[in-house]
Amino acid sequence: MKVAFVQFGDSSVSKGGGYVAGSIINAGHQLDFLDTYLIKPDAIAEKVIKGDYGVLMLSAMTMDMPATIDLISKVKAKKDIPVLLGGIHPTIVGAKLLDEYPQIDYLCIGEGESMVAEFLRDFGKPEFFNIQNLAFRRDGKAMENPIRPPEALENLPPFPWHLYSRGRIVNGDGFLSVAATRGCPYRCTYCCNKIYLDLYGKNYLRKRPLDQAVSEMIFLKKRYRPRFFLLSDEMMLWEEDYAKDLFKAIKEQVGIPYGFMARVEHINEEVVKLAKETGCQYVGMGIECGDEKFRKEHLKRYMSNEQIVKAFRLLRAAGIFTTSYNMIGFPFDNDEELTKATIELNRQAQPDYVQATIFYPFPGTQLYDLCVEKNLIDPAKCISDYHSDTVLRGSSMAHRTTEIAEMFNSTWNWKNKWHNVDFWVYIFEYKVWSIWRELRPDERQS
Numbered sequence: 001m002k003v004a005f006v007q008f009g010d011s012s013v014s015k016g017g018g019y020v021a022g023s024i025i026n027a028g029h030q031l032d033f034l035d036t037y038l039i040k041p042d043a044i045a046e047k048v049i050k051g052d053y054g055v056l057m058l059s060a061m062t063m064d065m066p067a068t069i070d071l072i073s074k075v076k077a078k079k080d081i082p083v084l085l086g087g088i089h090p091t092i093v094g095a096k097l098l099d100e101y102p103q104i105d106y107l108c109i110g111e112g113e114s115m116v117a118e119f120l121r122d123f124g125k126p127e128f129f130n131i132q133n134l135a136f137r138r139d140g141k142a143m144e145n146p147i148r149p150p151e152a153l154e155n156l157p158p159f160p161w162h163l164y165s166r167g168r169i170v171n172g173d174g175f176l177s178v179a180a181t182r183g184c185p186y187r188c189t190y191c192c193n194k195i196y197l198d199l200y201g202k203n204y205l206r207k208r209p210l211d212q213a214v215s216e217m218i219f220l221k222k223r224y225r226p227r228f229f230l231l232s233d234e235m236m237l238w239e240e241d242y243a244k245d246l247f248k249a250i251k252e253q254v255g256i257p258y259g260f261m262a263r264v265e266h267i268n269e270e271v272v273k274l275a276k277e278t279g280c281q282y283v284g285m286g287i288e289c290g291d292e293k294f295r296k297e298h299l300k301r302y303m304s305n306e307q308i309v310k311a312f313r314l315l316r317a318a319g320i321f322t323t324s325y326n327m328i329g330f331p332f333d334n335d336e337e338l339t340k341a342t343i344e345l346n347r348q349a350q351p352d353y354v355q356a357t358i359f360y361p362f363p364g365t366q367l368y369d370l371c372v373e374k375n376l377i378d379p380a381k382c383i384s385d386y387h388s389d390t391v392l393r394g395s396s397m398a399h400r401t402t403e404i405a406e407m408f409n410s411t412w413n414w415k416n417k418w419h420n421v422d423f424w425v426y427i428f429e430y431k432v433w434s435i436w437r438e439l440r441p442d443e444r445q446s
Ligand code: B12
Pocket: 008, 009, 010, 011, 012, 013, 014, 015, 016, 017, 019, 020, 057, 058, 059, 060, 061, 062, 063, 084, 085, 086, 087, 088, 089, 091, 092, 108, 110, 111, 112, 113, 115, 116, 151, 177, 179, 182, 183, 190, 191, 192, 193, 196, 232, 233, 234, 362, 363, 385, 386, 387
């Protein structure tokens, strides 16, 4: 069957959509990969209407939903074509999404690699309706089949990098994002990871075979010449031994600087030393809120402020660039106090870059339920990212994120420094910065 596959987003390569597209190709089907990074959604709709496709497939995060529904509606107005939607949003909402949107025919709940191959194999046959992970309508009622076990990552077809344009693969700063693991063991109350853990249990946490992940990086280095690999795994250090082996293999076999995201609890002297020795130049860690009691009670993040400060300082002492991720605009009356505590904790932790985004209640998360219960979500607000505004009732939060960014980042705009410089200039800058950082007085935070 000929498939039109729509990928939304304008930043780095989406691993979920990509793996599913790879599985479709691997199953021997013809695929047109229609990426909104390259083609405007209206032009995609036109192409699907005019083309001889047997099915329209799309991958959607929550914030892509308005654009996704708009595209599907335009196609459906002119063409009767089955539509299958997969991705994080159908996964967290489930079959009731079909009640909300009559334009969608089928959903993939959870991982899609095996599901999509069976979907194309069995379409039109009676066994179609037994496919695991499939949601569909019967007599107008939305139904959801059971979830299959998590995919065996070692058996997945190779990731189809060739479907994406170079600009999506290597960003303007020379970063290329790759992933070696899936899942995170924690259940923070604002994060969709909890929903995957609820669906799949602990088995959701998986690692790719090390040699497979490293071979992919070697291939990507040769083909796309990035300056830096960003390991976009949710939680790189959840299994420390695997992470350490990966870091060593990156140094020995790949030979490009790299960075990763972690929880502060996993940062200790030994990990930092190894990371530094193996070429790690970047670590991003969530602070999220500077009020320790609130963090524990309402976000289910049990690290102490002391651990946070220590982790940032250890990395800083090793000359590794750090970013802290923070949220403002929580659905609590003392939100402004929480923001002040967050600013103060960032002052103490001294990350090199402070990212502050606005709390967004994702369906299926505990904080979403709380917002619904208290009727806090403003249905008139349609937000496409969590930098621009809050979806909660009340005033805009955007000015506050700007203030925080200026407070911490304005004189340190490393992003602009990295922009459009080649790898060696970047290395040179990095060395100068490392030396200078050793020498400068500690006044930056004031
Ligand atoms: C790495 C990552 C990033 C990277 C890369 C993002 C990318 N485009 O892939 C970066 C840092 C750039 C990023 C940015 C953002 N991210 Co992000 N990110 C992640 C993270 C940690 C892993 C994503 C991943 O690769 N998962 C592994 C893949 C294999 O799983 P998957 O995507 O779910 O795909 C499977 C299924 O969903 C299904 N499937 C997917 N598509 C399709 C399509 C069909 C047809 C079928 C059948 C099946 C199917 O099969 C896939 C394979 O098994 C997730 C956390 C998570 N648990 O997913 C957050 C997450 C996806 N991100 C999130 C958000 C909010 C964002 C941003 C919007 C934040 C912002 N800046 O405002 C941006 C959006 C950028 C964009 N438009 O792409 C949220 C999404 C919440 C939601 N409900 O939408 C998540 C869930 C984290 C959270 N807060 O809970 N992100």
